[in-house]
Amino acid sequence: MSFKQIALYPCSPNTVRGTSTKISASKDKVVYANGKTVIIRDLKNAALSTAFSGHAYNTTVARFSPSGFYCASADITGTVKIWDTIGEDQSVKGEYKVLSGKINDLAWDGESKRIIAVGDGREKFGHAFLADSGSSTGQISGHSKVINAVSIRCQRPFRAATASDDNSIVFHQGVPFKYDKTIRTHTKFVQDVQFGPSGDHFASVGSDSKIFLYDGKTGETIAELTDSPHKGTIMSCSWNPDSKSFFTASLDCTVRLWDIETRKSLQAWTVGSGVSHQQVGGVWSGINDLVSLSMSGDLNVFDPRTGDKPTRILQAPQKAITAASPTSSSTFFAGSADGRVLLIDTNSTSPSNAVQLVGGTLHTSLVSGMATASSGKVFTTGYDDQIREIEGFTYTPASIPSLSQPKSVAVASDETVFVAGITSVEAIRNNQRLFELKPSYAPSVVGAGGLVVAVGGEDKRVHVHTWNGNTLTETRVLPESQGTITALAVSSDGALIVQGNSAGKIALYHSQTGEPIPTRWDWHTARISSLAFFPALSSPPTHVVSGSLDTNLYVWSLENISKRVLVKGAGPGGVNCVIWLGDAHVTDGKKTGRVLSAGADGCMRVWEVELPGK
Known part of the structure; x- marks a missing residue:
């Protein structure tokens, strides 16, 4: 075992205001799209989720096959991929270009x-094909505008219904599928249409806030459900496995459960208020889990048997992870490009406790840096030009504005926070600015260990300083690198400095003398984005981990410079941050360590890596 992935904490579904987001379920798992990644999320334990990264373009929808063995996912170019959900290699069974534009539903x-x-x-606007060969199995016609949703009757004789922006539903007979009739019950865009599992009925919902029920075999309209109607656009509907009820999710921030026999609303849940709580998707998972999707990306899980609130809310980042910092051997914070910061507990198996959104006043834009002090406080910087502090699970009310847009943050042993901005380096303690350094070069990254503070710049050099509690004093400048310094780490005792640059090269130095330690750590092929020493808190360090835009992660040995472990594809789209979790331990008779990698796809992966040694 050189390495193995032991956990994956997934991103949330991608949401677009005013647009229905399609999610699918199989047993205790839901599948959805975000960026170029398709996520299969385990509702019982987030760490057991998996990700498929086989698309070259942004994905739009993914659907489990009824057997549960395969998944079909589609992207903005009209390409559908069918892949194996059971095997670890997620082998692609078929890839077909079926439309000339974006695919909205499968x-x-x-x-x-x-x-x-x-x-x-x-x-x-639609295409019917065989999953194993891609050959046509009918014609989807009758619409004059983009189709938003499709559903197929599970039993023979097969029927299909499509819902469109032309305010109509087209009912198709099959197989092969062919036009049967146009249904004009809605007066505005039709957002979703779904057959019940029994095939006896299908339902449609739309922007006119109306819900209609139809006969599953003939397509005849049975009734409109008017009891306690939604007050906003209805984005999705999903059926109970027993076909006796279904639920709808709406932009009025409510989820409603409907009974087929009485055509009445059985139960209603209000998720919150405001745009972030608008419900843009939903799926019935298992027997008693109703999963609805908020505009914010939160997955709300309801149980019809209990209460007027979600039984659990599953939170995760929607955008790329841009910063991370450990707080213990099993917990870490992660910040994302939309300003969200989450606390992840790798020991927890509870779906709602494993990943929690940090409370308080969040950053309003990208989290650019994060560092943990020895006291356990976590300091974050963002592109909103604010420096904030997390205590426990919540941001403290106090924050301090930075003098320039912050790029990186580090904490010295005396809990002084150093922030590298585009024009200056600031020293802050107890929300007071103690010192400001205005160098002749543009700072790009900062690292601190003990009382040694290293500042990397766009002049391709690392400037080493000492901190006496009040002033930064430059002691030496390390040799010029091949590119801008993009990542930097200082060992906890301040003795070693490791730097990475925009050309993918890593160099190691003694901080006291400035002497280079020969390494030839030049195996990355793109910008180095993150570096970390191991062990993180004790000295001397024995290993270094590096993450890069080339999607790879390397663990390098300081005891034997020529030894390394490569984790290929550790972060599809690029690794933005790497951190160590805890100390070394023995697994299967081998010395291992745990590394977290996170990046552009918004997912956080925990790896058990065999530590290369002598």
């Missing part, structure tokens, strides 16, 4: 053999 037939893809296109 549907499998009950035999897991046929798929209909719908969306936007120049010559057609």
Whole structure:
């Protein structure tokens, strides 16, 4: 074992205001799209989630096959990929270009053999094809505008319904699928249409806040559900496995459960208020879990048998992870490009406690830096030009504005916080600015260990300073690098400095003398984004971990410079931050350490890595 992935904490679904987001479920797992990644999220234990990164373009929708063995996912270019959900290698079984534009929805037939893809296109808005060969299995026609949703009756005789921005639903007979009739019950965009598992009925919802029920075999309209209606656009509907009820999710921030026999609203849940709590998607998972999706990316899990609130709320970042810092051997904070900061507990198996959103006043834009002090306080910087402090699980009310846009943050042993901005380096303690350094070069990154503070610059050099509690004094300048210094770490005793640059090269130095330690750590092929010493708190360090834009992670040995471990593809889209979790331990008779990698895809992966040694 050189390495193995032991946990993956996934990102949330991508949401767009005013647009329905499609999510699918199989048993205790839901599947959804975010960026170029498709996530299969475990509702019981977030760490057991998996990610598929086989798309070259941004994904739009993913659907489990009824058998649960395969998943079909689609992207903005009209390409559908069918891949294995059981094996670890997630082998792609088929890849088909079916539309000329973005695909909005997919549907499998009950035999897991046929798929209909719908969306936007120049010559057609939908395509029916066989999953194993891609050959056509009918024609999807009758719409004049983009199709938003599709559903296939699971039983023979097969039927299909498509919902469109032309305010209509088209009912198709199959197989092969062909036009049967146009249903004009809605007066505005039709957002979703779903057949019940029994095939007896299907339901449609739309921007006119209306819900209609139809006969599953003939497509005849049975009724409109008017009891306690939604007050906003209804984005999705999803059926109970027993086909006796279904629930709807709406932009009025409510989720409603409907009974088929009485055509009445059985239960209603209000999730919150405001745009972030608008409900843009939903799926019925298992027997009693109703999962709805908020605009903020939160997955709200309801149980019809209990209460008027979600039984649990599953939170995660929606955007790229841009900063991370450990607080113990099993917990760490992670900050994202939208300003969210989350606390992750790797020991917790509770779906809502493993990942929690930090409370208080958050950054309003990208979190650019994060560092933990020896007292346990965590300091963060953001592109909103604020320096904030986390105590426990919440941001403290106090914050201090930075003098220039902050790029990086580090904490010295006396809990002084050093912030590297685009024009200056600031020293802050107890929310007071103690010192300001205005160098002739543009700072790009800062690192601190003991009372040694190293500042990397766009002049391709690292400037080493000592801190006496009041003033930074430059002691030496390390040799010129091949590119801008983009990552920097100082060992906890201040004895060693490791630097990474924009050319993908890593160099190691003695901080007291400035002498280089020969390493030839030049195996990365793109910008180094993050570096960390191991062990993080004790000295002397024995290993260094590096993460890069080339998506790879390396663990380097300080005891034997030529030894290294490569974790290929540790962060699809690029690794933005790497940190060590805890100390070394023995696994299967081998000395191992745990590394967290996080980056552009918004997912956080924990790796058990065999430590290269003598």
